[in-house]
Amino acid sequence: DIQMTQSPSSLSASVGDRVTITCRASQSIRRYLNWYQQKPGKAPKLLIYTASSLQSGVPSRFSGDESGTDFTLTISSLQPEDFATYYCQQSYSTPWTFGQGTRVESK
Amino acid sequence: QVQLVQSGAEVKKPGASVKVSCKASEYTFTTNYMHWVRQAPGQGLEWMGRINPNSGATTYTQKFQGRVIMTRDTSVNTFYMELSSVTSDDTAVYYCAAEGSGGWVLVYWGQGTLVTVSS
Numbered sequence: 001d002i003q004m005t006q007s008p009s010s011l012s013a014s015v016g017d018r019v020t021i022t023c024r025a026s027q028s029i030r031r032y033l034n035w036y037q038q039k040p041g042k043a044p045k046l047l048i049y050t051a052s053s054l055q056s057g058v059p060s061r062f063s064g065d066e067s068g069t070d071f072t073l074t075i076s077s078l079q080p081e082d083f084a085t086y087y088c089q090q091s092y093s094t095p096w097t098f099g100q101g102t103r104v105e106s107k
Numbered sequence: 108q109v110q111l112v113q114s115g116a117e118v119k120k121p122g123a124s125v126k127v128s129c130k131a132s133e134y135t136f137t138t139n140y141m142h143w144v145r146q147a148p149g150q151g152l153e154w155m156g157r158i159n160p161n162s163g164a165t166t167y168t169q170k171f172q173g174r175v176i177m178t179r180d181t182s183v184n185t186f187y188m189e190l191s192s193v194t195s196d197d198t199a200v201y202y203c204a205a206e207g208s209g210g211w212v213l214v215y216w217g218q219g220t221l222v223t224v225s226s
Contacts (some may be wrong), residue, residue, distance in 0.1 A: 001169075034212045036152075043202055043216035044144075044152065050211070087152055091211045095168035096142070096154040 002026050003074040006099030012107040021102045023088035031066055032092035035073045037045050038101075039084045046075060047086075078104070109133050111217035118212050118223045124191040127220045129203030131184045139206035142213060143177060143188045145199040153199075158186065193224045 003026035014021050023033065031051040036044035046055045048064035051071055061076045075082055083106055088099040114128040129141070131167040142157040156167035165177045176189045186203055200219040207214035 001135070032211060036213075038152075042202075043219055044213070044217075046212060046214050049207075055214070089152070089154075089213075094166050096157075098152040098154065099152045 001095055002029060002093060002097050004088055004090055004097050004099040004100055006088055009100060010103040010105060012105050013078050014107045015078055015080055017078045017107075019074045019078050019104060020102075021088075022101050023071045023073070025071070025092075027070060029054055029090045029092035032090055033064075033066065033071045034091060035062075035064055036087045036088045036089065037082075037084045038087065042064075066087040075104075084091065088091055105106060109205055109215040111205060111215055113203060113217040113220045115202075116221040116223070118225065120225055121194050123193055123224075123226055124189060125193055125197075125222050126189040127201050127203075127222070129186040129188075129217050131186065131205065134135055138157050139208065139210050141177075141179070141186045142204045142206070143175075144202045144204055144213070146202070147196075147199040149181075150199075155188070155201075160186075190222075193222070195224050198222065198224045 007022050033051045035048040037047050038044040047058050047062050051066040052064040057075045060069045064075050065072045085101045087101050110132045112130045117125050119125050140157040143155040145153050156173055158165045167175055174191050178187045200221050201219040202219050204213040205215040
C-alpha cells in the first residue's frame with residue numbers, strides 16, 4: 001500500500017497568514033493526489049485534484065503543487081472559514097490512501 | 108448536481124452486521140465508481156473500497172476483506188455497504204463518495220452515517 005505522510009499534524013495561524021501543508025507519498029503516484037477540507041460534523045469537500053487543479057467553486061487562495069513524491073497545499077491568505085482539517089489522498093493505485101490530516105487552528 | 112443521501116444512524120451489538128445505503132440522484136449510474144470511506148471518532152479518513160456501478164465489480168482494502176460487501180441496485184439508484192462481525196473498532200461515520208466524470212477523485216459525498224457498536 002502507498003503511505004501518505006502529511007505534515008504538520010496541526011498548526012496555528014491567523015487570518016491573513018499564508019499556510020502550507022505538505023504530503024509525501026511513499027512511492028511515485030505521478031500527479032494522482034487530491035486535497036480535501038473537512039469541518040467538524042461535515043463530509044469532506046474536494047479542494048484540489050490531480051495535484052494542482054482547483055475544483056470548481058473553490059476560492060483561488062487555495063493552490064496545490066507537486067515535486068516528485070512531495071505535494072503541497074497552500075492557502076495564500078487564510079480566511080475565517082478556512083479553519084478546518086485538511087487531508088491529502090492518493091488515487092494512483094488501490095487501496096486509495098489518505099494522509100493523517102492537518103488541523104488548522106486559530107492562533 | 109449529484110446528490111448522495113445516506114441512511115440513518117445505526118446502533119449494533121458486537122458480532123452483528125450493519126448495512127448502510129446511499130441513494131444517488133442526478134448520477135450517471137453506469138460510469139464512475141462509488142467508494143466507501145469511514146472515519147472513527149476523532150480520527151482520520153479511511154478508504155474501505157469501491158464498486159463499479161456498471162459491472163458491480165468491487166475492490167476492497169485488505170483490512171476489510173471477508174467482512175465487507177458493496178453492492179448496488181440500479182433500479183433504485185442506490186448503493187449499499189454491508190459490514191459483518193462488527194466490533195467496537197467499527198464505530199465510525201461511514202461515507203459514500205462518488206467520483207466525478209473524470210474519475211480518480213471523490214467529488215460527491217454523502218452526509219455520512221454514524222454506526223455505533225456497543226453491547
